[in-house]
Amino acid sequence: MSQIFALVDCNNFYASCEKLFAPRLKNVPVLVLSNNDGCVVARSREAKALGIKMGVPVFKIKQVITKHKIQVFSSNYPLYADMSSRVIHTLEALVPRVEVYSIDEAFLDLSGLDKRFSLEDFGKQVKAKVDKDTGIQVCVGIAPTKTLAKLANHGAKQYPATGGVVDLTARIRQEKLMAITPVEEVWGVGRQLTKRLNAMGITTALDLAQTDPQQIRNQFSIVLERTVHELNGIACLELEEIPAKRKQIISSRSFGQVVTELDGMRQAIAQHATRAAENLRAEEQQAKVLTVFIQTNRFKTDQPSYSNSAIGQLPEPSNDSRVLARLAMQLLESIWRDGYRYNKGGVMLADFYDQNASQPSLFEDMTKKYRSKKLMAAVDQINESGLGTVTLASQGNCNCSGLIPMDTSMRDNRPSLV
DNA sequence: TCTGGGGTCCTAGGACCC
DNA sequence: TCTGGGGTCCTAGGACCC
Numbered sequence: 508m509s510q511i512f513a514l515v516d517c518n519n520f521y522a523s524c525e526k527l528f529a530p531r532l533k534n535v536p537v538l539v540l541s542n543n544d545g546c547v548v549a550r551s552r553e554a555k556a557l558g559i560k561m562g563v564p565v566f567k568i569k570q571v572i573t574k575h576k577i578q579v580f581s582s583n584y585p586l587y588a589d590m591s592s593r594v595i596h597t598l599e600a601l602v603p604r605v606e607v608y609s610i611d612e613a614f615l616d617l618s619g620l621d622k623r624f625s626l627e628d629f630g631k632q633v634k635a636k637v638d639k640d641t642g643i644q645v646c647v648g649i650a651p652t653k654t655l656a657k658l659a660n661h662g663a664k665q666y667p668a669t670g671g672v673v674d675l676t677a678r679i680r681q682e683k684l685m686a687i688t689p690v691e692e693v694w695g696v697g698r699q700l701t702k703r704l705n706a707m708g709i710t711t712a713l714d715l716a717q718t719d720p721q722q723i724r725n726q727f728s729i730v731l732e733r734t735v736h737e738l739n740g741i742a743c744l745e746l747e748e749i750p751a752k753r754k755q756i757i758s759s760r761s762f763g764q765v766v767t768e769l770d771g772m773r774q775a776i777a778q779h780a781t782r783a784a785e786n787l788r789a790e791e792q793q794a795k796v797l798t799v800f801i802q803t804n805r806f807k808t809d810q811p812s813y814s815n816s817a818i819g820q821l822p823e824p825s826n827d828s829r830v831l832a833r834l835a836m837q838l839l840e841s842i843w844r845d846g847y848r849y850n851k852g853g854v855m856l857a858d859f860y861d862q863n864a865s866q867p868s869l870f871e872d873m874t875k876k877y878r879s880k881k882l883m884a885a886v887d888q889i890n891e892s893g894l895g896t897v898t899l900a901s902q903g904n905c906n907c908s909g910l911i912p913m914d915t916s917m918r919d920n921r922p923s924l925v
Numbered sequence: 926t927c928t929g930g931g932g933t934c935c936t937a938g939g940a941c942c943c
Numbered sequence: 944t945c946t947g948g949g950g951t952c953c954t955a956g957g958a959c960c961c
Contacts, residue, residue, distance in 0.1 A: 541929035548929070564928040582929090609961050697959050728935060730959080757931060806928055853930090933960075940953085 510742055511617040511626065511649065511676065514656040515598060515633060517591075518644040518664070520611035521549035524590045525580050527642050536577040540565060543761055544581055590643060597640045601633055606746045614653060616746050630672035650675040653744045654737035657694040658684060658712060678740065685713035685738065695734045700727065712738060752859070753790060758783040759800070759853020766849040772801060773836060777901035779854040780835040784828040785890070787856055788883055791863060793824035794856040797831055799838040801852040813849075815842040823871055824860040827879045828886070831856070832899050 521539040526532045536553035591610045599605050604616035630647035637645050648659025659675040662684050675681050691701040693712050716738035724732035733743040758779040766772050802814035817838040886897050
């Protein structure tokens with residue numbers, strides 16, 4: 508049986524979330540900014556119409572913001588995550604198989620849908636139900652492959668006459684849409700590939716679909732070859748209901764203020780190590796490899812630049828904040844150089860092991876391990892309870908040792924941006 | 926003054942083994 | 944005398960995604 512996928516994508520998600528809770532923002536251009544309010548990461552329909560581009564630094568569009576009285580918001584991830592789960596909840600009540608692809612997108616499996624219904628009608632029902640339940644507007648793209656469903660969704664967004672739903676199950680419709688869609692809009696084709704494809708005379712999605720897959724594989728990669736197949740209705744990507752375990756966890760951030768002293772950097776890095784460890788424990792995993800990196804502002808060409816990273820291995824996999832923070836501190840010492848103006852730093856964890864299936868090594872102290880687990884569980888519970896916050900002394904704000912309260916600025920569990 | 930923060934997969938090349 | 948070649952693992956870097 509051939510498959511049918513639907514891609515449901517929330518319109519201007521973060522901006523829409525902000526609008527939901529402020530009726531005064533109806534028909535008003537809205538922007539949502541990245542951490543530290545650096546870049547634009549979401550624009551309402553009205554803001555897009557003013558020509559504001561995704562990812563642009565705010566300071567470059569100050570005048571436009573003032574002139575058009577654009578409403579600007581710092582990002583509020585807990586809100587977006589909450590709205591996202593409400594949307595997903597609605598979708599899961601409508602179809603049996605849902606893949607949560609990102610905070611504002613989900614693939615649905617429509618293969619088993621009753622053939623008496625038109626797919627387009629079903630798409631409209633989905634759209635109406637999400638609107639009714641959550642107030643969020645979505646577009647729906649329907650097609651026999653994920654890549655075509657993405658394309659259908661793009662069409663639904665691009666052309667208002669579609670009513671926000673495009674059914675691309677018929678080949679003739681696929682070709683019609685592909686012929687008028689630039690190749691860079693295809694899922695998996697980014698800036699670099701676009702340059703190379705254009706140079707070969709491939710400018711539309713249809714051009715790409717009609718190129719020999721073997722040639723694409725030879726000149727590019729197996730990834731782009733799969734894209735060609737998918738554009739031709741041959742599914743290479745399956746619906747993935749159960750998210751794969753993460754293989755890497757990163758905690759990093761641009762600093763609000765430039766850091767010039769090792770002490771300040773120690774606090775920041777300890778904080779990142781702790782946050783990464785929290786995320787690791789939430790996954791019930793342990794890490795064996797930790798990387799620390801620090802860098803100066805790459806946009807400032809008038810001051811000396813420096814960026815470096817150091818990788819360390821633990822003798823045993825761990826998700827104990829204290830163990831990971833200690834290693835992070837050692838690694839930081841090894842790459843720290845005085846005399847630079849640092850604006851970013853972070854911690855990466857890798858080489859994961861299942862916390863519940865780990866083999867104790869010959870020399871491992873099981874009592875210590877058990878205590879560590881109990882302590883970390885208690886810390887996480889307190890931190891989640893909202894009763895207060897417990898942290899490591901190295902994270903700053905106190906000169907005592909052991910576990911202490913800290914400020915909450917970095918405690919949010921932020922999902923990835925759109 | 927002011928430029929995000931996560932993730933994934935693939936490939937190429939080197940080390941090493943037999 | 945004969946100095947190969949295939950497999951695997953690891954890593955760095957590049958490309959993509961949201």
